Amino acid sequence: MLEIRTVRTEDHAVWLELWQGYLKFYETELSDDVTQYAFDRIVNPASGLDGAIAWQDGHAVGLVHWLTHQATWSRGDYCYLEDLFVSPGARGSGAGRSLIGHVRDRATDAGCAKIYWLTAETNTRARALYDQVATRSGFIHYQLSL
Template identity: 45%
Template sequence: MSQPLQIRAVEASDEANWRRLWGDYLAFYQTTASDAVYQSTFARLLADGEFEPSGLLAFRNNEAVGLVHYIQHRTCWDTRNVCYLQDLYCVSRQRGTGVGRALIEAVYAKADALDLANVYWLTHESNQNARLLYDRIARNLGFIRYTR
């Protein structure tokens, strides 16, 4: 029988699970990161600071099955900070079981507890499965991202 989903903050002892999940996330988007980036990102997730990234892991049956990274930052559009949900990943065999929704809702709860103005994120237009969820729990404001 499947246990309920457990979501908690990334801890130092989670590095192997986190590396596996984040590596799978990067592979999903057909990219990679150097070991220095892995080390730096994991250290930042464990740091305690207002503008450091935070991370949550989702566990089912004692297995890490999902992750989310989020960062609060200042904005010119509100007196309160906002929250950027940077990375969201769920192992493929757990997709459609509520892992992604639970991770997003956990970030919503963190943002509410910090009185942040909003939570926003980006996804690739081809990520149709994820967009089915996103369209149910958030608004697509139609912006197109440009990068240098």
């Protein structure tokens, strides 16, 4: 049975393993201090960054992080689903769909107007799920690093 619950301080080791899997999937590296800073914010309710871990038979199989922010096009806040990762052995198990559902429930409870997220064009397996649970916006993502 799949259980999803808020990331806790004592989850650091399992969260870190999932986080490193996520970074590896996207072929990126972050310094240890940035990773620790992210975790510290995720477990701090006052930070505005939230996270949950999916557990299957006592094993952590996925993670999700999100935040809400004010919007100019809505009275309700928007929810940005920033990170979603399911370990390779648990893909296709429904964990990704359940993690998105968890964020949807939290965003609904918070009165958000919508949830949005980004993914790589090449992330075809995840995009197949996203096409089932959400509407593709048609927007193109740009960024300016500072």
